[in-house]
Amino acid sequence: MLSLWNEPAPDHRDRIVARSADRVAWLRARSRGITATDVARLSGAASVQAVALEKIHGSGFGGNAYTDHGRAREPEIARWVKARFGIEPSDALFHAAGRTEHLATPDGLAVSTSGSLELAEIKTTKSLWRSVPRSYLRQVWWQQYVLGADRTLLVWEQHDDFVPVNTEPECRWIDRDENEIYLLVQLANRVLDLVKRERAR
Numbered sequence: 794m795l796s797l798w799n800e801p802a803p804d805h806r807d808r809i810v811a812r813s814a815d816r817v818a819w820l821r822a823r824s825r826g827i828t829a830t831d832v833a834r835l836s837g838a839a840s841v842q843a844v845a846l847e848k849i850h851g852s853g854f855g856g857n858a859y860t861d862h863g864r865a866r867e868p869e870i871a872r873w874v875k876a877r878f879g880i881e882p883s884d885a886l887f888h889a890a891g892r893t894e895h896l897a898t899p900d901g902l903a904v905s906t907s908g909s910l911e912l913a914e915i916k917t918t919k920s921l922w923r924s925v926p927r928s929y930l931r932q933v934w935w936q937q938y939v940l941g942a943d944r945t946l947l948v949w950e951q952h953d954d955f956v957p958v959n960t961e962p963e964c965r966w967i968d969r970d971e972n973e974i975y976l977l978v979q980l981a982n983r984v985l986d987l988v989k990r991e992r993a994r
Contacts, residue, residue: 805902809887810822810886810888813885828896829898829933831984832935832981833931833935836927841983841984841987845988848984849988849991849992859919870948870962871913871915873962874948875901878946880901880946881902883899890941895939896939897935897936899914899936899940900913909942910943912945914945915962916947916948918952919952922963925967929947933947934969934970934977935974944966944968947964950963
């Protein structure tokens with residue numbers, strides 16, 4: 794697998810920064826860079842400013858019933874992913890090759906029979922998706938860039954008042970898109986530049 798700049802990427806296992814099981818270390822590490830969750834919001838100049846301000850001052854968002862439901866369901870959905878696709882759950886925070894401030898925590902990863910890296914990303918939603926929300930595609934592409942992965946299994950479970958609608962989640966493979974990744978890297982670097990300038994004052 795080649796990196797964004799066509800140089801061989803170091804093994805992803807050598808680029809683990811922290812694990813979410815150690816929440817304090819994981820949150821501290823995330824605060825020092827830009828994550829897939831941050832990048833999911835990067836759709837233009839206004840969002841660059843908004844994400845940068847949040848990185849500097851904090852969001853104040855501590856979660857809600859929907860995020861609590863997602864955290865509760867994720868291990869169950871991850872077991873389904875492992876049984877059906879052989880993708881192991883992961884709680885590791887990785888940095889990109891050569892960019893320690895570019896970060897991602899995919900929900901699962903596996904090495905395919907061809908030797909390429911494949912990821913999984915798990916979502917819960919109250920909405921019926923007619924197409925994958927753009928913000929989730931940005932999150933997936935960023936994770937692929939950080940890890941050096943070829944594709945991601947995006948898995949989602951719809952619920953009605955926090956009760957799953959179907960007996961099994963839905964899923965779709967998302968292929969790596971170098972053009973989209975290039976644009977996201979530019980936007981992410983603009984966020985980091987703004988944060989650096991503000992903290993240097």
